[in-house]
Amino acid sequence: MNIITNFRAFFALLFAAFLFTWIALVVFPWLELGHLPPIQEEGSTDITPWDSSGAAHQGEPVYAANGCAYCHTQQVRPAGSGADIIRGWGTAKDEDGKDVTRRTYPRDYIWQGQVFLGNSRDGADLSNVAQRFPDAAGLYRYLYDPYVLNPHSSMPAYRFLFVTRKIAGQPSRDALVLPDADAPPAGYEIVPTAQAKSLVAYLLSLKKGYHLKPDEAGIPYVPPATKS
Amino acid sequence: MPTLFPTTVAPRGFVSTDPELAAVDASVRWPVMVCFLTAVHWMVVGTFLLVYASSLTHPQDAFPIFGWFVDLSNNFSMFTYGRVWPAAVDALVYGWAGTAGLGLAAWLLARMSREPIRKPAALMTAVVFWNLGVATGLTGIFLGDSTGVELLEFPVYASWALWLAYALFALWAVATYLARRPGYDHIAQAWVLAALFAFPWLYGAGSILLGSHPLPGSGVIQEVIGAWYVHGIYTLWLAPLGLGLLYYLIPKISGISIRFGSKAKVAFWTWIVFAPWTAVHDLVGGPFPAETVATGLILSGLIFIPVALIGMNLVPTAFAAEEKQGHHGGIVVPFLVLAAVLFVVAGLSEQILSIRSANQLLRFTLFRECNCFLWVYGFFSFVVFGSIYYIVPRLLDFGWRSALLVRIHYYTSLYGILLVIAMLGFGGVMQGNTLENPDAQVTIATATGVALSFHIAATMCISLIAIGNGLFALHLGWMLIDWLRLRVRGNRLAAEVLLEPYEGDAPNRASKEVAA
Numbered sequence: 043m044n045i046i047t048n049f050r051a052f053f054a055l056l057f058a059a060f061l062f063t064w065i066a067l068v069v070f071p072w073l074e075l076g077h078l079p080p081i082q083e084e085g086s087t088d089i090t091p092w093d094s095s096g097a098a099h100q101g102e103p104v105y106a107a108n109g110c111a112y113c114h115t116q117q118v119r120p121a122g123s124g125a126d127i128i129r130g131w132g133t134a135k136d137e138d139g140k141d142v143t144r145r146t147y148p149r150d151y152i153w154q155g156q157v158f159l160g161n162s163r164d165g166a167d168l169s170n171v172a173q174r175f176p177d178a179a180g181l182y183r184y185l186y187d188p189y190v191l192n193p194h195s196s197m198p199a200y201r202f203l204f205v206t207r208k209i210a211g212q213p214s215r216d217a218l219v220l221p222d223a224d225a226p227p228a229g230y231e232i233v234p235t236a237q238a239k240s241l242v243a244y245l246l247s248l249k250k251g252y253h254l255k256p257d258e259a260g261i262p263y264v265p266p267a268t269k270s
Numbered sequence: 271m272p273t274l275f276p277t278t279v280a281p282r283g284f285v286s287t288d289p290e291l292a293a294v295d296a297s298v299r300w301p302v303m304v305c306f307l308t309a310v311h312w313m314v315v316g317t318f319l320l321v322y323a324s325s326l327t328h329p330q331d332a333f334p335i336f337g338w339f340v341d342l343s344n345n346f347s348m349f350t351y352g353r354v355w356p357a358a359v360d361a362l363v364y365g366w367a368g369t370a371g372l373g374l375a376a377w378l379l380a381r382m383s384r385e386p387i388r389k390p391a392a393l394m395t396a397v398v399f400w401n402l403g404v405a406t407g408l409t410g411i412f413l414g415d416s417t418g419v420e421l422l423e424f425p426v427y428a429s430w431a432l433w434l435a436y437a438l439f440a441l442w443a444v445a446t447y448l449a450r451r452p453g454y455d456h457i458a459q460a461w462v463l464a465a466l467f468a469f470p471w472l473y474g475a476g477s478i479l480l481g482s483h484p485l486p487g488s489g490v491i492q493e494v495i496g497a498w499y500v501h502g503i504y505t506l507w508l509a510p511l512g513l514g515l516l517y518y519l520i521p522k523i524s525g526i527s528i529r530f531g532s533k534a535k536v537a538f539w540t541w542i543v544f545a546p547w548t549a550v551h552d553l554v555g556g557p558f559p560a561e562t563v564a565t566g567l568i569l570s571g572l573i574f575i576p577v578a579l580i581g582m583n584l585v586p587t588a589f590a591a592e593e594k595q596g597h598h599g600g601i602v603v604p605f606l607v608l609a610a611v612l613f614v615v616a617g618l619s620e621q622i623l624s625i626r627s628a629n630q631l632l633r634f635t636l637f638r639e640c641n642c643f644l645w646v647y648g649f650f651s652f653v654v655f656g657s658i659y660y661i662v663p664r665l666l667d668f669g670w671r672s673a674l675l676v677r678i679h680y681y682t683s684l685y686g687i688l689l690v691i692a693m694l695g696f697g698g699v700m701q702g703n704t705l706e707n708p709d710a711q712v713t714i715a716t717a718t719g720v721a722l723s724f725h726i727a728a729t730m731c732i733s734l735i736a737i738g739n740g741l742f743a744l745h746l747g748w749m750l751i752d753w754l755r756l757r758v759r760g761n762r763l764a765a766e767v768l769l770e771p772y773e774g775d776a777p778n779r780a781s782k783e784v785a786a
Contacts, residue, residue, distance in 0.1 A: 044455035045535045049448065052460065056467055056542065060506075063546045064475075067498050071562050072491045106418025109352020115634060119555035124630050125706045129714065148557045151489040158418065159493045161552055163634035163705055164327070164721060166714040189330070196327055196718050196725070198351045199344040 075148045093153045094247035101244025102156045104237050115160035115167045120145040131167035134251035142251045172249035181242045182234050187224050203238035284663035297386035299665045301393045305373025308401050310743050312365025317736045319358035324732050326351040327725040348412045356423040357411045365404045370654040371511045375462050379443050383450035396439035403432035419480045421500050429477040440466040457534050461514030468506035490557050497552035504645040505545035512653040516584050524591030530582045537579035544572045551623040571624040577617030584610040601676045605656030616644035637698025648687050668753045675745045682738030690731035697724025
């Protein structure tokens, strides 16, 4: 029982088999989606998707290093496949305050240095987390102690992203407002570290309240249902 | 079950009855032993980390002992779930499975070449650098340098060492293969060579394109490469290595040739072509080209062909081998039987995920973790356990110390892995049912609540596995200490308790198929 009758032929065949998968699974999608440009509407200065700030980009390595992506996804599947839209993960307000509800497209991710689509939903999808947590203070509080907001949360607390320090002069603008159980001793305050600030800036950049034009990436564009 | 693992005194030594094979075994003794010892060390580290990580998934319902873990993880970045979990999985995949895989591949190719190995220093260098790479990588994850890419978390300063070590090993192994004595070729070599070829490609491309030099503006392509990598590791690296060992060991031990052996070639090539397409299981519904996903689901659905063929080859042969051993089912074959069965189960779970509606339900649930456990902790670990029980006595000419310990290890691993798979599989379905519930009132908190009880159950099952694995490590240590006592101090007491593991090289009983 032997299948290597000729080592070179075996090796060539093995190489061809691997190459087939590599080209079809990696090279081909890259050629198709690897260079998507942003969209600028005619006669408008708006560019979609919205670019994120430098501070937000600095949050990506913090998100990576602390493994947020092991429990949180950042992708919204279309209404026909999965209940993501029903869970409300695809909804964000646009600049006029109107709800935009849609799936995510490849073009949504072009500004991100590292993409975290995720494979597990032990926690909520974060594609539009900035819609649900619009300000930094709320996110800081949640990261410091998730169980205040949700007593049954399975999210770990990230206290190591904060420091407790003595108040010298004016209290910090960023100091956390916490319930009594978590509050620091009198004369002390709890403030976010630089890492926490980058992470929160990154989370606040996660909001997709814009429409995307028909996508040449093979995914048909479905205009949002107009509410009349 | 009084006679499953009988203790008898071996009538003679433990080296192979075939003098040529005995000489080969002697030539690879230390490199392979170093692989096994470091691998077992990583297994203990990884299993402990896994218990730790799993206990963090239910912080509100921690067991008394584990509450301390939760406090640690809340206050120290090193111990947060997002670092402990990838460290645990990487320690198991690269430290345990990877290092043991080096030893197994080296031993197998050396044996099948029928010549004592050349350049053992190159082999040893590869093994040492591989271990250094794993240690550095794990340290990097704990210190916060993790890349956050699944199974590629090791920072760049560790991954190049890992890659170079494996490339050196693969070169050594191919040279060993090419220097073989002709006439003994066997399908096991093809499986092992495929794995040796796959890893440098996978790991090189993965860590360059997702770590050190990401493609500019690649966006979601990163996730496509990530999926290709993760599933490549399971199906093109671990699975071929494990299958190579099974195709070699089962006939070798029992003298029974592989059933339906003529199908083995088709099984090999269909596996190599279809199995990596399981990558699209992680892309369904996401922002990817629809046609790639659709094609991929069809191709990955065809995985049932190789799984059925390999199952036909291995499962009946393994059961026949166990039956033939009779009372002397021995300490090796039961592990190999389980490995063969778990391979088919893992294939079935991939098959389930290739069905679009099932994938939608299970895509983001515990089921995916179940899949990972099936490949790494289920199938591959059982191959390694069986192989280590078989190989180490032949390398050291020394027997295992206690039938009871082997028995406890076998049953804790067996029930541990079956329960954890059942819990995560069933838990995945339940969690998916909640996540995909069309009722808008259902929230993520409901789904997390459903998953919670299964997380708790998983922690208990993993703890059970940890007990068995820990005893296995102690047993290996005990064996080594007694071996040293005998060799260094001539302590004859050490030689007295010798567990019968003589599962023959069967040169006389063997048909041509198993003659290698």
